[in-house]
Amino acid sequence: MSFAMIMQLIISGIALGFIYSMVSIEYTLIFNSTGLLNFSHDKLIMLGAYAFAGQFVLRMGCGYVVATIATVLSMFITGILIAKGIFNPLRNMASPIFAVIGTVIMGRIIKELCRIIWGATAFNIPGFMKGTFKFGSIVITRANTYIIIVAVLLVIALQLYFNHTKSGKAMHCVQQNKTAATLMGINVSQNINITIGISAVVCSIIGILVISLFSVSLTMTNMIGIKGFAAGVIGGFGYFPGCIVGGVLIGILENLSTLVIPSIYKDCVAFVLMIVFLLVQPKGILGHKK
Amino acid sequence: MKRFTSLFLALVMAVSMLAGCGGSDKKKETEAPKETAEAEKKEEQQDTKAETEAQKESESAAAADDGDTITFGLSCAITGNFPLAGERTLQGVQMAVDEINAAGGVLGKKLAFIYEDDGNDPTQAVTVVTKLLNEDICGLIGPHTTTNYLAVQELAGQAEIPYITGGSGTKIAAAGNKYGFQCRPSDGMNGIVAADFAVKELGAKKVGVFFNNNDFGVGGRDAVTAELDKLQVEYVTLGHNSGDTDMTSQLMQFISEGIDTMILWTDDAEDVVVARQAYELGLEADVITSAGVVMEQVLSQMEPEYVEGWYSVTDFVPANDDPVVAKFVEDFKALYDIEPELYASAYYGAVKFLAAAIEKAGSDDPKAIRDAMAELKDVEGPTGTLSCASDNTLIHSCVVTQITDLKPAVVNTVTADFE
Structure with a gap:
């Protein structure tokens, strides 16, 4: 067990951890705004990847920049449609279970639609985000570098938006008290539409970033969907800095755990940690109180 | 009244949307983004044709078993996490059935199959296999994968219907079900x-x-x-x-x-x-x-x-000089405009083996077919020669x-x- 090996495990753990963090941020946005969990969030990430790779790059031959903009825009619209179709109509029903089931079913619909539109074959974009940077015996892949940079920029952008723009502040109000927000003249439904649109945009960015790591397939996001949830619980549910801390912690710990336990139990680390936190420190590491 | 009108309108909209989707989506079913537009088009047409034919066959078999058809059941993963395997399986099976029927069928009757989607999920596999076993079938092909085989093998055994899978796990032979056969080389x-x-x-x-x-x-x-x-x-x-x-x-x-x-x-x-x-x-x-x-x-x-x-x-690569493989690859490409892979080839071979067993048994009685399978040797298939061993494995060669x-x-x- 050399120093280089431990460093390598930590670095790839950080990169994967940032993916969990972004997943955690994406559903925290919706949870904060509507009080509901979006159980189709991993399918939205997958849809983003399919739209970018399958549709814009491979079928329409767009450049990466154009394809990214097109994907982000189309996913924003998709998010708003989902808000209008599921979250807004269902959130005020007798039980939140209606909206939750609505999102579960939507996930299945998205998945089968992707299969029908882009086919069942997994595929990749040749040469996309390929390559590595080498520092001595430590290897950092180009994809991992991009993931870390984009994740950091994304958190900064979201923080600026929520704290320094009028609509961002309005989202805070909606999150705290919907009735009071309505009385203050905030259009709650429209606000929720935009929040879910932003969440879908974050999903599409995650989708684009993980293409070179996971290939585009119908099962590409199964595991990051669940681990992103664990990241939120561990870091502090409903709080962005908590998402980052939780995600990165899971990423590093599950990689380092393989030094002491068999690697097939790696996935358990995130879930055992999540249960421990739920029992001992339900507020998460950063202990943020809403 | 207003409520009824809006409900009616919503229903009309939903129905028209579904109808619209059905028409265009069917065509797109198997498009792969990397293939050329022309190839895609051809493939779509072929796939649609294959599927409608399969449906037609299954319908005809189920609706009118007039004694002129011998039907087997196929369970494959059209949806779920392994849908490509199911798609290729269906193509391989369809091609084998068409070839057999073009050459006069089995025992002078037409060979047909009913297929169900198991979603590569053991629970769903149990449901669809139960359904298939209740149809008038002489044998069962699929579900794929060792895990699915283990979930349904007892059902097929109890129903005394011979069952061929393409799972390659060692647990298939170890389960010791005399009705279960393995059509790919064991791990x-x-x-x-x-x-x-x-x-x-x-x-x-x-x-x-x-x-x-x-x-x-x-x-x-x-x-x-x-x-x-x-x-x-x-x-x-x-x-x-x-x-x-x-x-x-x-x-x-x-x-x-x-x-x-x-x-x-x-x-x-x-x-x-x-x-x-x-x-x-x-x-x-x-x-x-x-x-x-x-x-x-x-x-x-x-x-x-x-x-x-x-x-x-x-068990299979398309680039192989072996004449059986070369002919299979050529015919498959001519039909579907894509190269066959190991699921298509393995299940193509499985259908050929089942047909040979029906001929050998001289009847479509499942028990007689099982006994014929157990003794059947030297059926040529694209993944090698299928010969039944004492542990019901059919393929005994592989390629490096x-x-x-x-x-x-x-x-x-x-x-x-x-x-």
């Missing part, structure tokens, strides 16, 4: 071939055995390590789970252990992840893998340098292939002794 054999090849041909001194922690991978690992024990070669075993997307820790452990050969026993998606990361982390070792990696749909996800020089122990510039080519064909 018991492939694992031994891989270990032998590593030690005898590549001169391995220290082997890293990297396996998927499911029925398939663990079976492969056991076969490989048993053979390595016999050959007295040092080895390290490490596992990963299905769906894992980061293998850094395992690959780093292999590197620090200083292995010179890695034997990788895993599924398609994980093959891609391991190939990329092994290349990025600079694993300097010969690699021998299980069957899946040579398939076009897996290789197309990789860069050439990731798998350059890799070996694979498999090497990948150069994403193209697998046969290095060696190995045939095992069986009884």
Whole structure:
């Protein structure tokens, strides 16, 4: 067990951890705004990847920049449609279970639609985000570098938006008290539409970033969907800095755990940690109180 | 009144949307983004044709069993996490059935099949197999994968319907169901071939055995390590789970252990992840893998340098001079405009074997067909000669292939002794 090996495990753990963090941020946005969990969030990430790779790059031959903009825009619209179709109509029903089931079913619909539109074959974009940077015996892949940079920029952008723009502040109000927000003249439904649109945009960015790591397939996001949830619980549910801390912690710990336990139990680390936190420190590491 | 009107309008809208989707989506069903527009178009047409024909056949078989048709059941994964396998299976089976019927059918009757979608899920497989077993079928093909086989094999056994699967796990033969048959080489054999090849041909001194922690991978690992024990070669075993997307820790452990050969026993998606990361982390070792990696749909996800020089122990590659394989590949390409892979070829062979067994039995009685299958030898198929051994395995040969510039080519064909 050399120093280089431990460093390598930590670095790839950080990169994967940032993916969990972004997943955690994406559903925290919706949870904060509507009080509901979006159980189709991993399918939205997958849809983003399919739209970018399958549709814009491979079928329409767009450049990466154009394809990214097109994907982000189309996913924003998709998010708003989902808000209008599921979250807004269902959130005020007798039980939140209606909206939750609505999102579960939507996930299945998205998945089968992707299969029908882009086919069942997994595929990749040749040469996309390929390559590595080498520092001595430590290897950092180009994809991992991009993931870390984009994740950091994304958190900064979201923080600026929520704290320094009028609509961002309005989202805070909606999150705290919907009735009071309505009385203050905030259009709650429209606000929720935009929040879910932003969440879908974050999903599409995650989708684009993980293409070179996971290939585009119908099962590409199964595991990051669940681990992103664990990241939120561990870091502090409903709080962005908590998402980052939780995600990165899971990423590093599950990689380092393989030094002491068999690697097939790696996935358990995130879930055992999540249960421990739920029992001992339900507020998460950063202990943020809403 | 207003409420009724809006309800009515909503219903009309929903129905028209569904109808609209049905028409255009059907066409798009099997498009792959990387293929040319023309190829796609042709493929779509072929697929749609194949599917409608299959549906037509199944309908005719189910609706009017007038004694002129012999029907078998097919369970494959059209949806779920492994839909491509199901699609290719359906294409292979359809092609075999068409060929048999064009040559006069079986026992002078038309061969037909009813298919159900098992979603590659053991629970759903139990449901659809129960449904199929209640139809008037003479045999059952699929579901695929060892896990699904183990979930439904007792049902088929109790119904006394012969059942052929393309799962390759060692647990299939070990289950000892006399109605269950395995139409792909068992991992018991492939694992031994891989270990032998590593030690005898590549001169391995220290082997890293990297396996998927499911029925398939663990079976492969056991076969490989048993053979390595016999050959007295040092080895390290490490596992990963299905769906894992980061293998850094395992690959780093292999590197620090200083292995010179890695034997990788895993599924398609994980093959891609391991190939990329092994290349990025600079694993300097010969690699021998299980069957899946040579398939076009897996290789197309990789860069050439990731798998350059890799070996694979498999049952089928399209680039093979063998006349049976060459003819099968040519006919399949003519029909569907894509290269066949091992699921299409294995299940094509399974249908040919079932048809031969019906002929041999001289009736469509499932019990008689099972007994005929158990004694049937030397049916030619694209994955080798199908001959039933005492443990109900049908294929006893496999090929070692090497990948150069994403193209697998046969290095060696190995045939095992069986009884």
